[in-house]
Amino acid sequence: KVISLNLDKVLSFVGKAEIESKAALAKQYNEVLHKGSGKGSDFLGWLNLPTSITSAHLDDIQATANELRKCEVVVVVGIGGSYLGAKAVIEALSNSFDWLQKDRKNPVIVYAGQNIGEDYIYELLAYLKGKSFGIINISKSGTTTEPALAFRILKKELEDSVGKAVAKTRIVAVTDAARGALHTLAKNEGYKMYVIPDNVGGRFSVLTPVGLLPIAVAGFDIKKLVEGAVYMEKNTTPDVPFEKNLAEQYAVTRNELYKKGKKIEILVNFNPKLHFFAEWWKQLYGESEGKDNKGIYPAAVDFTTDLHSMGQWIQEGERTIFETVISVANAHHKVEVPSDAEDLDGLNFLVGKRVDYVNKMAELGTQLAHVDGGVPNIKVEVPELSEYYLGQLIYFFEKACGISGYILEVNPFDQPGVEAYKKNMFALLNKPGFEKAHEEIQKRL
């Protein structure tokens, strides 16, 4: 079984012929990716990454993960591309209440360095008190303020509680091959270190140790995840015909919708476990395409939850949106609606039906209502939430993003805009080297 793309509910907005007329263009840009002749070609390490991952590499990551799994809690420190991929996969695969269980077989995974909330870090430190914990510190540049700040605080806490010698066996660094403060720190302290290849940008790095190590620590099968990605890598190459090439089809369809004024793409799920998958996807597409004053705005909703909040806007607000629904065919567990003698809630008509059946009818009803309301609907069908299909899904969206960015004529692999807030923050904080900028910015306040 594989993931599939259903464009039926787009065709009344963008015709089949229109989509097919762009097949050659998508193929051309797919070839540009594979030849490395397009914009940002220094950052194409993700393209053939799945097929280049060796079993030895995965075994090494698993061995490190097994050591960290001896801890009660593992703190994953990172932000943006050094955070969202791991969180997306872990949340998608985890039992929603596992972290509340006493007899757990997996360590609790918590995150830090993805914000600068003082109360957040205070509460995290309080939670870690008296617990055995490890740290995975992830930063490609090794200079990002948020994770650096969190790591400094957590490192001290760990060293204070178990001593420097034990602490260094519980800290793993994932960083650049040769440069950066984290690299130097990890070398000096003797931490186990994994390298993020130079040519893999943050938002494309989930299949490097950035994602694989935390996912393995959380107890999930990284071999299956990579297998799924390998499948999708092989099935989205330029020699795969457009009719079978999901990445090319998705890239073309969303760009055709964009040209018709559909400027916002809402990634929809009907499964709360996919909330953070959407956060990962938002970064992938937002950072890749939002530049040169162009780009579809990537948004996300969790249904049916948000049908009771954002549903009104989607149904009747400005008609500048389209939806991409990740539809999971099968739930893992069975819960049937029980019979109730009094039937005061009037739900006896559903007796014996599975909750997932009700969810599926909500999904179908929503799709039809939104299409009627002028919202085109792309459907990505996933057989079930498992490592293998998440691997497929990840690579599918990455590949489509590369092609889509080229169709939009931007460099999908840089993110110059991310620097603007950092410069101002450093100026405001009077960081060494920013003295002049500090004076200037004070005048603007």
Ligand code: PA5
């Ligand atoms: O995609 C990106 O480049 C960013 O989201 C980075 O991943 C994020 O800023 C973290 O960077 P670093 O891994 O260098 O700490």
